[in-house]
Amino acid sequence: MKENKTICLVMIVRNESKVIERCLNCVKDHIDYWVIVDTGSDDNTPELIQNILKDIPGELHHRPWVNFGVNRTESLQLAKGKADYLLLCDADEQIIFSEQFDSSQLTKESYLVQYNGGNTYSVPYLISGKINWKYVGVTHEYLDSDEDYEREKITTISILDLKDGGFKQEKYDRDIKLLEQGLIDEPNNSRYKFYLANSYRDIENYEKAIEWYKKRIEDGGWIEEVTVSYENLGGCYDLLGDTQKALYYWLEGYDYNPKRMECLFNAIRLYRKQKKHRLAYQLCLIALNISYPEKDILFIKSSVYNYLIYYELSLCAYYVQDLKSGYESSKHVLLQEPYNDSIMKTVINNLYFYKEEAKNDKLYNVKELIKVISEFINRNADHEVSHIQTLDYLKSLV
Structure with a gap:
């Protein structure tokens, strides 16, 4: 009979008093240890953590803020060896364990946990406690290791991001500053370009977002990130009222990666709004042959695949009888x-x-x-x- 694997919760926090109790209550029945690093709270976040987790052994550390890559890496170093697996989490998230979760079945060094929301994507939130892990990047950092490791998706854990934590106040301005400095230090960092474009989009500076999405597309590389860049680039032009360029980049995005539906769906919806129902209908028939991208991990719009493409077809089919x-x-x-x-x-x-x-x-x-x-x-x-x-x-x- 396999033994249950021990799990250590690992977090960095700052001024999370409004949400930390909700977060910790979701996970405390599933963890054996915890390591939380406070990076400068001036509210009662540390006291709340110690009270909520008082019955579980753990460590609360205080460290100065540097950037996400440095501070998250430090938290992993402090947690190494504390348990078989490390469970990663942000304070404004809820980790949902299904009844089928069984820690004794864990064998891989890294498990991708699905984020659920407007976008669906997967992040490595359950990782081996024996490996030397590090986060790469000043913000929108990613997990890596110089050691060999195997990774697979896990379906018995999921993440709900409620986007209401204290650490996300003025998030976009902060990210823009970090990413711009990051690109001064690493001018060829394509990931920084992608997330800088996203940050400009999120503050509705669509012209700057367009500039950086185009630079990210020019770099090539990871097909999923380039695909989403086409999708968001078309979206920025659409928000600026330039529907011709929006359609151009969405169709280019579909041509670049015909295994993803989002770009084509956006073109269909715009054609339908323009009352070009026959064209939208024909593109719907193409889109319905695209399967859900089970192996992709970046910003999948599940609703598009699950029902929105059928919604568009239900609107257009009448016009072609x-x-x-x-x-x-x-x-x-x-x-x-x-x-x-x-x-x-x-x-x-x-x-x-x-x-x-x-x-x-x-x-x-x-x-x-x-x-x-x-x-x-x-x-x-x-x-x-x-x-x-x-x-x-x-x-x-x-």
Whole structure:
């Protein structure tokens, strides 16, 4: 019988009194030790940590702030050897352990944990406590080691980033300063260019973001980072009102990496908004052949693959009189995302035009649609007449 592996929580914190209790309560039942480094709190964060974790052995250190790479590396050095595995976490995150998590099954040196939110990506948050790890970069740092290690994804742990921690105040200005200095020191650092572009985008300086996304694309290299650069570059032009350039870069991005859907999806949505429904429809058919990028780790927009591309098809299919695709895509959205009422309202409206296709569907699916639409109507007093008409028609088929 395999023994459970011990786990040590490793964090750096500063002024996290508003969120630290929530964070630690999520993990304290799963850890055997903790090493937390405070980098200059002037609130009661250290006292809260010691109180919440008082029943678990651990260490609270105080160190001056340098940058993320230096301070995170120092925390790993302090934690080395304290447990079989190190669990990494930021204070404004929640680590979610599923009931299936079993530490005795851990064998790899590094496990990629999935971030869930508007973007989905994976980060190495569960790592061997025996290896000399280091963080590379002044900010948006990445984990590495000079030693050999194997890495794989883990599905029994996930991360929810609530983006409300104290350490993210004035985050973008700080990151821009760190990244600009980083590029003075390392002018060929493509990662810095990518995250500098992101930081400028996040403060709505789209012209500067465009400049740096183009530089990142010119560098080539990691296909996922270049793909996201195309996606965000098109997005910046779209926000500036230059839809021609937005479409150009989104289509270039799809051509560069046809295994990712996000760029093509953005082009589809823009064409649909421009009432170019036939073109949007044809591109939808291409997009639906793109599988979810299971092996990718950077900024996957899961909602695009799961239901938003079907939402676009449900809007466009009517204009080419592809009623079957219109019905099937509407059904997919309603069953996949039954609590997004703003989208559901539109899709149920559209389903009115496709409803007769339900005659050819399985009875089980029709019953599921009846259930979802009924629940929507019950919780929305402002539902429309067409919603009732569609529901009544579906009920007549049962």
